[in-house]
Amino acid sequence: MRGSARLLTPLAAAAFALFAALPASAVPNWLPPNVNASYGTKVDDLYFAIYFIVAAFFFLTEGLILYCCIAFRGRPGRKAKYMHGSNVAETVWTVIPALILIGIGVAQAGTWKEIRMTFPSEKDPNTLVIQTFPKQYEWAFRYAGADGAFGTADDVYQNGIHIPIGRKVLVKLSSSDVIHSFFVPHARVKLDAMPGMMGRTWFTMDKVSVWNLKDQKMEVLTLEEMKSKKVAWALTNGPSRQAWGYKLVEASTDAPDAQLKKGMKKYSYELLTGKTNVQVWYEGKVQDVPAAEVDAVFHRYEIACAELCGMQHFNMRSNVFVDPPEIYDTWYKGVCDQAVKTGSPEVTTARWHTYWDQAHPTWNKAIE
Amino acid sequence: MSEHAEAHAPHEHIPVEPRGFIRKYIFSIDHKWIGKQYLVTALFFMLVGGGLAMMMRWQLAYPDTPVPIVGNMLKSSWICGENGAVSPEGFNQLVTMHGSIMIFLVVIPILVGAFGNFLIPLHVGARDVAFPFLNALSYWIYLPAGILFMTSFFVGDGGAGSGWTAYPPLSDLNNSSPGMHYGQIFWLFGVFLVGFSSILGGMNFMTTIIKLRAPGMTWTRMPLVTWAQFVTALFQLLATPVLASAMMLLMMDKLFGCSFFVPKDLVVSGDPSTRAGGGHPLLWQHIFWFYSHPAVYILVLPGMGIASDLIATFSRKPIFGYKVMVISMVGIMGLGFIVWGHHMFQSGMDPRVGMAFMMSTMLIALPSGVKVFNWLGTLWGGSIRFTVPMMHALSFLSMFIIGGLSGLWMAATPVDIFIHDTYYVVAHFHYVVFGGTLFAVFGGLIFWFPKMYGRMMNNTLGYIHWFLTFVSFNLVFFPMHILGEAGAMRRVSTHTTYEFLQPIQWMNVMISHAAFVLGTAQLIFIFNLFWSMYRGKKAEANPWQSNTLEWTMPSPIPYHNFDKIPIVNHGPYEYSTGSNGTDFMPQNAPAATGGGHH
Known part of the structure; x- marks a missing residue:
């Protein structure tokens, strides 16, 4: 022993x-x-x-x-x-x-x-407040719009979100039907969207997701690393990007590619037909370059639902785009203008108005 | 000693075995037969639950591809789509029913119904449990509960599909998804009944252990299997009524339009809810986990008890730190009631409460850790016999360590934000419930098989089954930690929907193939079990040279158990005392042969 x-x-x-x-x-x-x-x-x-x-x-x-x-x-x-x-x-x-x-x-x-337990102040103009009100089986987001207040006519309704790099984002979430869970794996964020109560979570994202056209894969870059690359826009990045040049292609399982395993997808970006020159973000500003010179395309981070929410739960996903500040500002101004000019589909706004604004008016108040 | 010198008079009544087929084999009140009824029923449900898991694994590896063998039969059914592949709503049903069946109809009934029933009276030295009729009733409530569960698949538009946790409002609003109406209601009735059966069983076992111990069977001479059953019975008695109340409240919501768990102002696919509201989904989570966390310990404590007996017997050594082993179990029970909130860290529950639950969860790792070291202490310096039951006991120990350690990440609240509801959790609880408990169950069944059926199980098949199970189990569940680390959500039918999960899809394929081996390997065990019942080698009274009272009787054990109620003179683990010429000492050996304390 x-x-x-x-x-x-x-x-x-x-x-x-x-x-x-x-x-x-x-x-x-x-x-x-x-x-x-x-x-x-x-x-x-x-x-x-x-x-x-x-x-x-x-x-x-x-x-x-x-x-x-x-x-x-x-x-x-x-x-x-x-x-x-x-x-x-x-x-x-x-x-x-x-x-x-x-x-x-x-x-x-x-x-x-x-x-x-320590949240950025919603009254601080540097805090970007986004409301999330998912339903079966889609994510729904709302920005305050030009007047900076929620529950007003100029609110901006989106299915995915754009956030400026490095800015504090505060997400307020609830649900109008069953429990969903807001999960952004790359941001280490997860919180349940609980019907009848409003939850809050916050984060800052300091890297942009881009699709490297040469290596055909997603890359995660800081603003500094991005400056030496010519990064273009794609259709999926949302409205008001007038100069988009690419669209995301998700090759389905039926693609006649022997290498593809069942269920696997092949991602790529295709240049839109008729485009020769595209707008890119390069050396800190927006420029026009020939398509052949483009290094990468603005790509997404994924949002998943992490709580079993019913039949199509597996398909309940959305995107976060992290933008350089100027790009974000341009995008945000665009969607705000659009919200004022054309308004949002009534089927979207009605749910928010009835089940968020009218049912829980306090949820729209900024919390110190 | 003197108070034990006279055997209790009621013990001396020797029950006579009934002659009629029905009284003997169907509505028997003999604890051994009821134990076997539980065993066979639970093994049947295990095959069903395992089959559902195989279908899930097929879909995860090969999304939307027709399921082999059963796909054709289930075409355009509630589980499979037109092409025979698992449909999204079918997958939710598979997840739900696999979990519910394995927990409520397999693991708890085997551990408590089969082992508890069979062993408790033998271990305490009694002729039956305290309330034999109630005991039969427990089984005859459990069986219909199981049938109700299965019926859930065939009513309305499919079986319950809200997970075994049945979180409202999904489970509450009848129109929230296919299967949420009648399927969910049948499921609720099933759980309610199985809980009722559990409460009756817990009451019965507790009374038996407190009141029917043979002379000399002091609390500190009780085998740890029985101690584990005692603590489990307490758990069942204190926690299961809470589950029953939760089920009742949810049924009232579903059947009578109450609103215990739904707030007002809900709208499902454009259809406004008619409920008055005022309830809260979090209330369900609190009530449900107040039962279901203790249930996790109901799922593992009896396994710990079995492993303790096997490890001591086959190390030929007394269990290391008997009293600490008992205190740990009681400690697990005490702490087990104040950790439920760790399932709710991401629910939006007040984070300050989360902090408290995080600390209590950290602490509950302690008694389990102490038990692990005590098992190691038992092995240390032993003379280990690598019998098939011991291989399973050693597997229990090494797998339980992994399952216990992986819990630390989830207890750490900031880390839990990321791994909550991912495959990390799936890996963790399968290491505890399959890697821990089921290995103990296999070990225990092979160990006590001679006492049940008078024959030995086949050794060669035993080793083959153990080896295949051990290897394929680890190939299935260890990579799930990595899936979780990569962020793969649980209860999602098609991981390839997500771009960030594409790179690890190969692992899903690998896991599924290992799972098919794991599933097939269990058929070897089932075959061995039934073949050995009739063809196995005839067993002697004490084939493993073990100490506890059941080994002092012939194999199989006669209807009335003990001819004469034994007088217990020794602790259960007096191995290698060096005082009687053998390396074991039956608990009822004359006191003069000395050696043991406890």
Whole structure:
């Protein structure tokens, strides 16, 4: 017993040391790229901190099982040791895990408080407030419009959202039928849209999603990294972009491409017919360039519904476009003008007016 | 000792086995037979629940492709579309019914109904449970509940499809989605009945353990299986009525237009709700999880008990820290009642409450952790016999560790924001309920099979089944952690709908193939079970050289259990005492052979 304890202590110590010494980059990371500038890093850091603690315990305990199975396997003549326990050992393996657990609990409390109890002021003009009122099976968003107040005639109604890079976004959400859950994986944001009550969540996104035309894949870029690229617009980016040049093509499962697995899609952007020159965002301003020179197209982040909401739940998705500030301002002005000039479809506005504005007028008030 | 010297008089009444077929095999009041009834019924439901899982896995790997074998039969039905592929509403039903069947009709009934029934009277040294008639009634409520569940598929426009959690308003408004009307109502009645059966069982087992212990069977001489059943019975008695009330309230909403869980001003596909409103969906979540979190422990505690017995027996060592093992179980029960809110971190519940639930959730990891170390302490210095039951017990231990550790991420509220309602959660609870509990169930069944049927289960088939299950289980559920890390939502029929999930679709395909192996491997177990009932090697009284009272009787155990109520002189885990020439000491061995305390 003492002999094996002498052998095991350094083994356990080595297992712990190995994991303490592993660089964080050695950990396989399947998380989607993190673009939440406010608290995203803290969330991911916490994820990996727990990863290391868990890995240490995992290898310690599973290693012990294996060790016991080898060292203490039943052989002729081997006698098990008759013992009922050890107060010292049991105290050790109660107190140490207790301290670690309480430690993890205390360590994350600050981040939780920051995410869920400390909101940017809605009265601060730098806070972009977006209302979300999903229904089966589509997302519905509302911006305050030119007058900055919700529940008025100039409100802007959208199926997806645009947000300016680096600005604090506060989402107020509820639902008019069943529970949906607002999930933006890249922003580490999730909150249920609960009928009968208004929930709030906030985040800042500091990276733009673009589709790299050369490598045919999504890339996540900071404003600085974007400046050296010529990035064009696509149809999916919404109305009022007069100079769009591309459209997103999602090749369906029936595409005659042998490489495509069932259900897999192939994404690409196609130049709209008749276009030779397109407008791009390049070196911090809008310019006209030949289509051949375009490096990338403004792409999206996805919004998913994470709460089972009925038959078409699997298909309830939408997009977030993160825009450079000037682009966002142009887009926002465009949609605001459109809202005043042509108004929004009555079928859309009626639901908001009846079930949000009239049923819960306080939800439109700005919270300090 | 003196108070135990005289055996209780009521124990000396020896019941006579009824002769008639119906009294003997159908409406039996013998705890052993009722246990077997539970076992066979639950195994049947396990095949059904597993079959539903296979269909789900097919759809996830090959979206909208006709399901092999059953697709043709189910064409244009409530589950499959015209081409025989799983339809979106069908997928929701599969998710819902797989979860509900596995929890309510398989795992709880096997653990409590089969093992509890069969073992408790034998372990405490009684001739039957305290209320044999009530015991039969529990089973005869459970069976119709199961039939109601299955009927849910065939009524109206399909089975319940709101998840096993049945969150309102989806489950509440009859027109919210296909299957939400009659299917959901049948489901609610089924859960209500199964809960009722659970309450009766809990009451019965608690009374049996408190009142019918044989002379000398003190609380600290009780096997941990029975302790686990005792704590589970308490859980059932305290938590299940809350579930029943939730089901009642939801039924009143659905049948009589009440509004316990729906606010006013709702509109479903342009159709304004006629409910008065004033209720709240969060109320359901609180009530539901107040039961259903403890239910998670109902799902695992008896498994822990079984594993404790197997690990001690096959390590040939007393369990390490018996009292701490018991205290941990009681601790899990106490804390189990104050952690339900961790299912609701993203529901919009007050974040300050979330903070409190986060701390209590962190703490509940502690008693489970202590148990793990105590099991390791039991293995340490033992003389381990790698029998088939022990392979399952060791699998329980190593899988439960993974299931327990992965819980830490979800307890950490900021991390939970991301992984909540993703496959991470699916991986976590399958590691606990399948990796933990079901391995313990397999181990326990093989271990006590000789006592049930008087024969041994086939060893070779046993090892093959264990190996295939262990490997394919890990191939199915470990990658689900990664799916969750990548953000894949649970209860979504087609992950390829989302661009960000495209790169990991290959993993879904791999998982599904492993799942088909896992499912097929279970047929080996079922075959072994039924084949061995009739063809297995005849079992001796104590084939595993174990200590507890059931092994002092012949295999199979006679109708009346004990010819004479035993007098218990030792704890249940007195192995390798070195005092009686063998490495085990039956609990009723004469006190003079010495050695044990407890």
